[in-house]
Amino acid sequence: MTETDLPRPVPTLLDLFLTYGKIGLIGFGGINAWARRVLVEEKRWLTDQEYAETLGLGQVLPGPNALNAAIMVGDRFHGTAGAIAAPGAMFGGPLVLLAGLAMLYDAYGELPTMRAVLAGVGAAAAGMVLGTAAKMTQKLKPPPMLLAVGLTALVAAGVFRVPLPYTVLGLAPFGIWAAWWANRTP
Amino acid sequence: MTPAIFWQLVLGFGAISLVSVGGGIAVLPEMHRLVVEVHGWMDSADFARRFALAQAAPGPNVLVVGLFGWHVGGILGMLTAVLAMTLPTSFMAFGFSRLRARLAGRMWLRIVERGLVPIAVGLIAASGIILAQGTGTGWLPLAVTAASTVFVWRTDYSPLWVLGAGAIVGLAFL
Structure with a gap:
């Protein structure tokens, strides 16, 4: 870096x-x-x-x-x-x-x-x-769980056309949880 | 532009903007309801054509509301619709920006910010897929998209080169 x-x-x-x-x-x-x-x-x-x-x-x-x-x-x-x-x-x-x-x-x-x-x-x-x-x-080299959240956002919005408010607000807790998890095991 | 239309633009797009989490285009179905179904300002085909025109032009995608405003109120209608769609949430974003500066460095805020990063990147990729699906059928647009993806991903040259190449390919073959 x-x-x-x-x-x-x-x-x-x-x-x-x-x-x-x-x-x-x-x-x-x-x-x-x-x-x-x-x-x-x-x-x-x-x-x-x-x-x-x-x-x-x-x-x-x-x-x-x-x-x-x-x-x-x-x-x-x-x-x-x-x-x-x-x-x-x-x-x-x-x-x-x-x-x-x-x-x-x-x-x-x-x-x-x-x-x-x-x-x-x-x-x-x-x-x-x-x-x-x-x-x-x-x-950005995301840890695996954050990468999974990103791929889910991609598939939900890009392939299944889930309305954006649901995609964003539905995935935000998982993203934050994954970031918290990655943070506590450096 | 009549006063009635002015207020319909202000209240209609102002209300839509407040629920547009994820971006202006997230609320396209709501815009369709307002413009086509509630007020009957244009039919569905015209709505789709104007959306395509705004998508093809550079700039924020949300500017499509300017074309709807233009249709019912000329240049003033365009400005009214764009301001109604952007001003209320701009004040909220500014307030949030100030709050964020005050809380800078707090561990929980850092974690929230990091947690939202993959969603931001995932949605950029999703908008690429949606754009690619909108550019027509056949192998040629697909090949242009694939070549452009690799070029932008693997090199640091300006993406304007691939846009120029895309324009030439479009002119010659599409």
């Missing part, structure tokens, strides 16, 4: 704003995989463990989890101003883009070319998201 020993850069408020703006605009297939890529790998503001913990808390709280995580990351580095700048940038860019798309959609409906490009991008984005989950698992 040499990478956790290096000093971690602390972003300025402007860094935070610009970086979350970028995460929003490149966030194909959802924000979370991209936020991890940029915050952990590119900027090194957070470790994999810190990012995953923040996202995990964002998931048990009500509201969009990427938004909850952005508020917590913003608050961590720059208090109230950070908690406004990070999610504001993350939503602002894509919102402008979406308004443009909505206008095009109203005017032209769906263009076949656009549809083909988006299908290809969608397939690649799906792989990007799966690859991120694999990479996180590899780096």
Whole structure:
């Protein structure tokens, strides 16, 4: 774990704003995989463990989890101003883009070319998201019981389509119990 | 946008946001009920098309509510729907963030945080599977997804390369 020993850069408020703006605009297939890529790998503001913990808390709280995580990351580095700048940038860019798309959609409906490009991008984005989950698992090296909780979440939500509130709230006690168990036998 | 629609957006999406544990998309069935069944703003097919449009665009998935708002109230409807869906829970998340900072270092909080990590990662993987199922049938999208998974997992190059490659493959073959 040499990478956790290096000093971690602390972003300025402007860094935070610009970086979350970028995460929003490149966030194909959802924000979370991209936020991890940029915050952990590119900027090194957070470790994999810190990012995953923040996202995990964002998931048990009500509201969009990427938004909850952005508020917590913003608050961590720059208090109230950070908690406004990070999610504001993350939503602002894509919102402008979406308004443009909505206008095009109203005017032209769906263009076949656009549809083909988006299908290809969608397939690649799906792989990007799966690859991120694999990479996180590899780096976090979870003990067997925590791994089992993660795989259960994957199968419940991804294969059986159990509604997310049930998946999250149903598995949380088991995850916490597994973390407690792993902690008492180091 | 009429005042009636403004309040329907504020109250409808505001209420939905408060039960959206696990993410904005968790409550898609509730949104369908509000937009299609309760208010009749659009039919099911139109609802699905707008959802697909929002999914294909970059940014937080929850922005799909902006397209529903756009449909009934233009740009103001879009902003109203997005703010109704995000503001109430944002205050809760901010309050929680402050509480977390105050409790930092407590062993029980550390254990709770660690226990939630596998759920966060498992749900990222699940959203990948769901996205892959939504990209169409046949071996080609599957091959693009598989290649992209390996590329992102095993290398540190930017994933934008595979998205670009995906766009070219889509344009040429899909």
